Amino acid sequence: MNIVTPELGLIFWQVVIFGIVLLLLRSFAWKPILSSLKERESSIEGALRMADQAKLEMQELKAGNEKLLAEARLERDRIMKEATAMSSQLIEQAKDKANEEGTRLITQAREAIQNEKNAALAEVKNTAAQLSIDIAERILRRELTDQSAQQQLVDSYLKEVKLN
Amino acid sequence: MKRLLLALFCFLSFSTFANEPTATTAEATDTEEFNPGEMILHHIGDSHEWHWFSLGNDHYTTYLPVIAFRPGHGLSTFSSHQLAEGKVYDGLKLEHEHLVSEDGSKVYDFSITKNVMSLMLSAALLLLVFTAVARGYAKRGTGAPRGIQSFFEPIIIFVRDEVAKKSIGPKYERYMPYLLTVFFFIWFNNLMGLMPGGANLTGNIAVTLTLALITLLITLFSSNKNYWHHIFATPGVPKALLPIMIPVELIGIVVKPFSLMVRLFANITAGHIVTLSFISLIFIFRNIGVAPVSLAFGLFINVLELLVAILQAYIFTLLTAMYIGGAVEEHHDADYQMGGGDGAEPAHAH
Numbered sequence: 001m002n003i004v005t006p007e008l009g010l011i012f013w014q015v016v017i018f019g020i021v022l023l024l025l026r027s028f029a030w031k032p033i034l035s036s037l038k039e040r041e042s043s044i045e046g047a048l049r050m051a052d053q054a055k056l057e058m059q060e061l062k063a064g065n066e067k068l069l070a071e072a073r074l075e076r077d078r079i080m081k082e083a084t085a086m087s088s089q090l091i092e093q094a095k096d097k098a099n100e101e102g103t104r105l106i107t108q109a110r111e112a113i114q115n116e117k118n119a120a121l122a123e124v125k126n127t128a129a130q131l132s133i134d135i136a137e138r139i140l141r142r143e144l145t146d147q148s149a150q151q152q153l154v155d156s157y158l159k160e161v162k163l164n
Numbered sequence: 165m166k167r168l169l170l171a172l173f174c175f176l177s178f179s180t181f182a183n184e185p186t187a188t189t190a191e192a193t194d195t196e197e198f199n200p201g202e203m204i205l206h207h208i209g210d211s212h213e214w215h216w217f218s219l220g221n222d223h224y225t226t227y228l229p230v231i232a233f234r235p236g237h238g239l240s241t242f243s244s245h246q247l248a249e250g251k252v253y254d255g256l257k258l259e260h261e262h263l264v265s266e267d268g269s270k271v272y273d274f275s276i277t278k279n280v281m282s283l284m285l286s287a288a289l290l291l292l293v294f295t296a297v298a299r300g301y302a303k304r305g306t307g308a309p310r311g312i313q314s315f316f317e318p319i320i321i322f323v324r325d326e327v328a329k330k331s332i333g334p335k336y337e338r339y340m341p342y343l344l345t346v347f348f349f350i351w352f353n354n355l356m357g358l359m360p361g362g363a364n365l366t367g368n369i370a371v372t373l374t375l376a377l378i379t380l381l382i383t384l385f386s387s388n389k390n391y392w393h394h395i396f397a398t399p400g401v402p403k404a405l406l407p408i409m410i411p412v413e414l415i416g417i418v419v420k421p422f423s424l425m426v427r428l429f430a431n432i433t434a435g436h437i438v439t440l441s442f443i444s445l446i447f448i449f450r451n452i453g454v455a456p457v458s459l460a461f462g463l464f465i466n467v468l469e470l471l472v473a474i475l476q477a478y479i480f481t482l483l484t485a486m487y488i489g490g491a492v493e494e495h496h497d498a499d500y501q502m503g504g505g506d507g508a509e510p511a512h513a514h
Binding site for chain 1: 205208209210231260261262272273274275276277279280283284287290291294295297298301302305306317320321324337340341342344345349368369370371373374375378429433
């Protein structure tokens, strides 16, 4: 039957025209279309991946922040404790030092007082000795002249001398 | 096929219109008898002029150029108007739409026939549509598609993801231009063939033969070692059976494109024949009462053909991709075996 017999002319034109269409569409349609589709798909994929990554990073950041915060809190506590310990220690030290200094000063003062006292007593003793010697000397000088006068003189001397 | 059609007519007339008296046959003889078989074959066949319609005795026809080559005589080109109504021109005449020379010598007919004209129109349409789509991508870059671009994008992606990637595998990109072109070529021409006055291009065996041959050539040229190993030393087959298996496999190479050719041709031609048959019923019965019924059936078939148009384009593309996939496959892993099935694929036959 006619319809199942292929015609040479139509085969020829089909080869020519289909070939031209194929070549033209390949370079002017399919290549740009397919590359654009690929580009779009990869850009969407990239955007999705980036969003995922950003989410992950955010989570990491949040976790890091929390960790940092916790660490900071711990550090603060530690520093506070240390500072308290140090301050109490300092106070203790200061107290000790003050006490020590106080005792030292008191002993020093006591020593000084003792020294002064000793010196003063020594001076008093000396003065007393001197006076006694002086008086004795004057008495000895007056003895030569008059008895009453001697008595009188001793009295006046005694009057003169005022024992502190 | 004529006999089949007659049987179909008989069946239809006896079952559906059995109560209708067939008194019209007596009147039919006095006018020019309507021959549905001839009319249908004329409509689905090729011709040297494009006959649009007739009003009474006025025929509205576009005469197309005739290009004939005769060895010894050379090339002759003229309008097919010169050959209308059996006229002879330059020693050439038309016999049943077939260009022959008067003296019986060989004629190579390269005329721009109705089908060639339709082929050119569809080529122009394809170029127009898809350069417009490509312009959309050039303009919008990676932005969302719009207009004609958004209509064709899902189809292109479907062909790429569901047909090419799944059937061919990682090397699919090389074959995308052919697969897309063949898909849209068949689809567009199927639809153009369904339009009133359209030519039956994809229902022409020369066209489907050419497409199937291109598929065969692409398959053969991209075939690798595994493909030929599979043919000449089919894995899992005892050596004693190879003398039988090798010819079977070799026949398979040819049968695959042959099935492509016949499937598309038969599906589209059958659709046209059935639609025209329903229309012919009106003229066979010469009764206006038949018209609503036959139009309803014709419309139903036509709508069905719209589905068949894209379905056949899809099947042709899918099988082409499978055959290519079978030829470029690297490992004959049973799980990956997509293409390379038998050529008949009865599940897809329409």
